[in-house]
Amino acid sequence: MRPGQRWFSETEAELGLGLVLEADVRVARLLFPATGEERAYARREAPLWRAVFAVGDQVRDLDGRESTVIGVDEQDALLTYLTLDAAGCEQALMESRLDPHLHLNRPQRKLLAGRLDADIWFGLRLRTWRHLGNWAASDVRGLVGARISPIPHQLYIAAEVAGRDAPRVLLADEVGLGKTIEAGLILHRMLLEGRVRRVLILVPEPLLHQWLVELLRRFNLGFALFDRERLAALADTADSNPFETEQRVLCSLDLLTDAPSAAAAALAADWDLLILDEAHHLHWAPEESGLDYDLVQALAARAVAVLLLTATPEQFGRAGHFGRLRLLDPQRFGDYAAFLAEEADYAPVAEIAAALLDDPAASLTAAQRARLDALLGDDGVDQPDLMPDAQPDQARDQAGDEIVSRLLDRHGTGRVLFRNIRAAIAGFPERHVHASALTAPTDETTAADAADPRRPWLVETLRRLHPARVLLIAARADTVLALRRWLQERAGIPAAVFHEGMEIVERDRAAAYFADAEDGARILLCSEIGSEGRNFQFVHHLVLYDLPLEPDLLEQRIGRLDRIGQTQTIELHVPYVQGTASEVLYRWYAEGLDAFAASCPAAPVVHERLVDRLRAALERPADIDALVLEAADLRRVLNAELAAGRDRLLELNSHRPDRSAALKAAVQAQDADPALADYLTRFWDAFGVEHEPASGAALVVRPGRHMLQERFPGLPPDGLTATFERAHALAHEDQAFLTWEHPMVRSATELLTGSDLGSAALVLTRHPAFKAGELLLQMLYVAECPAPAELQAGRFLPRLGLHLLLDEHGRDRSDGLAIDDIAGRCLTGNTRLAAALLQARTAAIEAMLAAGEARARREEQAIGRAARARMQTLLGAELQRLQALARVNPAVREDEIHHLAARRARLDDALGRVHLRLDAVRLVAFG
Numbered sequence: 001m002r003p004g005q006r007w008f009s010e011t012e013a014e015l016g017l018g019l020v021l022e023a024d025v026r027v028a029r030l031l032f033p034a035t036g037e038e039r040a041y042a043r044r045e046a047p048l049w050r051a052v053f054a055v056g057d058q059v060r061d062l063d064g065r066e067s068t069v070i071g072v073d074e075q076d077a078l079l080t081y082l083t084l085d086a087a088g089c090e091q092a093l094m095e096s097r098l099d100p101h102l103h104l105n106r107p108q109r110k111l112l113a114g115r116l117d118a119d120i121w122f123g124l125r126l127r128t129w130r131h132l133g134n135w136a137a138s139d140v141r142g143l144v145g146a147r148i149s150p151i152p153h154q155l156y157i158a159a160e161v162a163g164r165d166a167p168r169v170l171l172a173d174e175v176g177l178g179k180t181i182e183a184g185l186i187l188h189r190m191l192l193e194g195r196v197r198r199v200l201i202l203v204p205e206p207l208l209h210q211w212l213v214e215l216l217r218r219f220n221l222g223f224a225l226f227d228r229e230r231l232a233a234l235a236d237t238a239d240s241n242p243f244e245t246e247q248r249v250l251c252s253l254d255l256l257t258d259a260p261s262a263a264a265a266a267l268a269a270d271w272d273l274l275i276l277d278e279a280h281h282l283h284w285a286p287e288e289s290g291l292d293y294d295l296v297q298a299l300a301a302r303a304v305a306v307l308l309l310t311a312t313p314e315q316f317g318r319a320g321h322f323g324r325l326r327l328l329d330p331q332r333f334g335d336y337a338a339f340l341a342e343e344a345d346y347a348p349v350a351e352i353a354a355a356l357l358d359d360p361a362a363s364l365t366a367a368q369r370a371r372l373d374a375l376l377g378d379d380g381v382d383q384p385d386l387m388p389d390a391q392p393d394q395a396r397d398q399a400g401d402e403i404v405s406r407l408l409d410r411h412g413t414g415r416v417l418f419r420n421i422r423a424a425i426a427g428f429p430e431r432h433v434h435a436s437a438l439t440a441p442t443d444e445t446t447a448a449d450a451a452d453p454r455r456p457w458l459v460e461t462l463r464r465l466h467p468a469r470v471l472l473i474a475a476r477a478d479t480v481l482a483l484r485r486w487l488q489e490r491a492g493i494p495a496a497v498f499h500e501g502m503e504i505v506e507r508d509r510a511a512a513y514f515a516d517a518e519d520g521a522r523i524l525l526c527s528e529i530g531s532e533g534r535n536f537q538f539v540h541h542l543v544l545y546d547l548p549l550e551p552d553l554l555e556q557r558i559g560r561l562d563r564i565g566q567t568q569t570i571e572l573h574v575p576y577v578q579g580t581a582s583e584v585l586y587r588w589y590a591e592g593l594d595a596f597a598a599s600c601p602a603a604p605v606v607h608e609r610l611v612d613r614l615r616a617a618l619e620r621p622a623d624i625d626a627l628v629l630e631a632a633d634l635r636r637v638l639n640a641e642l643a644a645g646r647d648r649l650l651e652l653n654s655h656r657p658d659r660s661a662a663l664k665a666a667v668q669a670q671d672a673d674p675a676l677a678d679y680l681t682r683f684w685d686a687f688g689v690e691h692e693p694a695s696g697a698a699l700v701v702r703p704g705r706h707m708l709q710e711r712f713p714g715l716p717p718d719g720l721t722a723t724f725e726r727a728h729a730l731a732h733e734d735q736a737f738l739t740w741e742h743p744m745v746r747s748a749t750e751l752l753t754g755s756d757l758g759s760a761a762l763v764l765t766r767h768p769a770f771k772a773g774e775l776l777l778q779m780l781y782v783a784e785c786p787a788p789a790e791l792q793a794g795r796f797l798p799r800l801g802l803h804l805l806l807d808e809h810g811r812d813r814s815d816g817l818a819i820d821d822i823a824g825r826c827l828t829g830n831t832r833l834a835a836a837l838l839q840a841r842t843a844a845i846e847a848m849l850a851a852g853e854a855r856a857r858r859e860e861q862a863i864g865r866a867a868r869a870r871m872q873t874l875l876g877a878e879l880q881r882l883q884a885l886a887r888v889n890p891a892v893r894e895d896e897i898h899h900l901a902a903r904r905a906r907l908d909d910a911l912g913r914v915h916l917r918l919d920a921v922r923l924v925a926f927g
């Protein structure tokens with residue numbers, strides 16, 4: 001290899017024709033001028049192949065001059081082609097001057113040279129391209145491979161968010177509805193699509209391990225966990241940025257805020273996607289912001305996509321909530337006062353949106369229509385027609401949908417915020433509260449151990465509930481520790497503890513000990529922040545040992561049990577001491593907010609307005625009667641207002657049941673499709689992998705003794721147990737859940753698309769419609785388009801662009817013949833017969849190849865046109881949205897609009913150069 005030579009990438013054909021810039025014994029550096037990308041390769045295993053054009057090949061120089069190669073000269077390992085153009089002009093063309101968009105048809109060469117693959121590989125190659133095309137067009141790509149039940153609101157959010165160009169959203173479903181799963185699904189789709197590569201996930205330290213495990217177990221996604229030790233070790237050994245040594249990093253936000261050098265390193269590394277869990281902790285107020293906020297703001301400003309997660313977006317007030325929205329879309333959320341004023345006007349928007357969604361067939365009243373026009377502003381001019389007789393029902397539904405989307409986008413928190421509530425989602429258990437009024441100790445008993453009457457009450461309660469497991473949450477770690485000691489020493493009850501003072505490993509161990517149904521602890525004592533985000537839905541008894549002042553904290557506590565997977569009624573046990581602050585709090589939640597039996601949407605606002613009076617009542621418990629009455633009135637009014645206004649808008653925006661039903665059906669249809677099992681079985685058989693049924697719906701897959709290559713990608717040396725069935729996979733988390741999206745399956749498909757295995761085959765067959773000696777040539781063309789990766793041009797292209805079955809007259813016979821049914825005797829092993837046949841029929845084969853090429857050149861223009869049209873529709877709508885938003889919101893940056901417009905123009909240009917590359921050929925000879 002030497003500078004000036006031209007090479008192709010084996011694995012990334014879309015990069016076009018590369019130019020060697022530098023090469024020493026170990027490393028080669030190539031520029032791919034078609035995409036502008038530069039790559040360095042280790043020489044020994046560079047997935048590259050030398051571009052050598054042969055006499056007869058069509059080439060093009062950098063000025064776009066087309067010609068045919070008539071001779072090749074080599075000097076100092078560099079090639080010069082002698083070429084002849086259409087005007088009959090001969091010219092010498094140095095390889096360095098070849099157009100970087102050129103392609104070389106290798107299957108054609110392979111076939112004519114008799115380097116044949118077994119026919120089965122050609123068939124698998126065809127299936128692979130077909131699958132990749134279906135996958136790219138599927139609405140549920142990236143959502144099928146996760147080990148999860150297909151839950152509608154999660155699928156809706158994942159498809160909606162991941163479908164956006166650069167998603168930046170706040171996932172704020174109520175506690176335990178699956179925000180982690182939603183974020184995982186979005187991440188999974190974007191990774192599989194190649195739209196993001198570098199991902200940073202920031203979570204509170206206690207949740208690091210749970211995230212690591214969920215990502216791996218549910219999504220097959222490995223992340224590098226950065227903690228203090230790892231960071232220190234990396235900083236010592238490498239002079240490079242430790243955050244650049246990994247593509248996917250999971251780390252705690254505290255780690256970054258505690259160590260300025262770590263924060264600087266994280267900021268210096270570029271991230272495509274930033275995910276932040278428990279985002280309510282960020283500190284922001286109009287007049288000041290916390291270090292944590294500033295850091296996330298800086299990271300979010302540079303990342304293309306951002307997902308913030310919180311179940312309690314208003315835990316620290318409306319301003320904090322606004323601050324988080326501002327991280328996502330600083331233009332839309334520029335002014336806090338305006339944001340508050342705008343909220344007051346949500347009710348009419350919600351009313352119209354609901355009217356359009358709930359009953360699209362009904363027409364709007366004249367007043368509603370006038371209001372709609374006013375709400376949409378300039379954008380109303382080109383709004384889809386909603387007039388009753390103008391369109392058929394379906395078109396009107398779509399028009400209604402479109403208008404609702406525009407309304408939600410421009411008014412309310414629109415596209416940025418998703419919040420589903422339990423009440424709107426079926427299948428959640430009830431919550432029962434059991435309050436115990438205890439008596440304050442009298443002087444005689446104070447000296448005894450039972451100074452706190454909750455302690456004996458707890459012992460009694462635990463005995464009563466035996467053998468059920470019980471989770472206890474108290475505000476502070478020292479309460480938890482003292483209680484454990486007391487339970488052990490005085491009542492002989494062993495308890496596990498879980499609090500922020502423990503190491504992560506210890507906490508995970510405690511959680512696992514508690515989760516163990518057989519030999520585990522019966523009671524787990526948790527402190528408040530120690531248990532945030534944790535999954536304890538296998539328990540249904542929760543002791544609220546004390547009550548928090550913040551209503552969102554109460555919701556977070558109950559959410560440990562009240563989450564997806566909870567199968568029983570949740571029993572809440574609340575002890576309080578009569579006549580004390582604990583009774584005040586109990587009555588505040590029970591009577592004032594009614595927050596035990598269900599979550600109360602108005603709670604944060606009631607709290608904000610009455611918190612001073614509540615504090616006073618904690619000092620003077622006698623004041624509570626009047627306060628709870630007032631709180632209850634306020635709660636009713638606010639809940640009704642929210643249900644009609646802001647919350648209704650949120651609900652409409654957060655889940656469209658008709659769309660999620662279609663997504664769920666699509667997931668289920670894929671689950672039921674036997675195509676994958678059939679594909680893999682053939683693949684394994686052809687490769688030499690052993691597989692056999694195991695118990696239930698499982699199978700065992702092992703490397704065979706004589707395999708095509710030393711290793712089957714993704715298969716561990718000692719094999720694995722796997723299943724194709726979702727329900728089985730959910731019940732057996734140790735087994736691999738095989739879908740088209742599983743890493744082992746994707747590696748198998750990449751084994752074909754990244755090599756030329758199966759790209760040339762020859763079969764001998766009989767058919768009544770063909771005479772002995774006749775030939776057919778089956779040709780697979782793949783659509784490609786050299787463009788920089790960030791443009792994602794592949795999203796708009798089919799994979800298998802053209803599939804031909806040509807006869808010797810150049811006619812396509814695939815219409816009349818069932819193309820998949822042409823089976824025959826594979827001649828790969830019979831090299832003499834194959835060589836003789838190829839030699840005798842070279843001219844006919846070349847003519848068919850030429851006819852295929854001519855057809856491909858015609859088709860690629862149509863494919864390019866269709867791809868451009870698709871792209872224009874998608875990006876055009878996005879551009880229109882931004883322009884419309886800019887009209888109602890002057891803060892929308894001009895450069896954002898320009899950026900999108902420029903991207904559209906570059907894509908349009910790139911898609912104008914779509915190329916159909918011959919990927920595989922199969923000669924069918926009739927005997």
Ligand SMILES: Nc1ncnc2c1ncn2[C@@H]1O[C@H](COP(=O)(O)OP(=O)(O)OP(=O)(O)O)[C@@H](O)[C@H]1O
Pocket residue numbers: 147148149150151154173174175176177178179180181182310311532533534535559560563564565
């Ligand atoms: N689709 C699903 N299939 C199977 N399990 C699920 C699904 N969705 C959620 N779960 C389980 O339900 C629990 C709650 O989900 P998750 O942790 O994503 O909720 P969350 O909204 O992030 O909770 P929190 O508000 O407490 O952070 C977890 O144990 C999760 O694994």
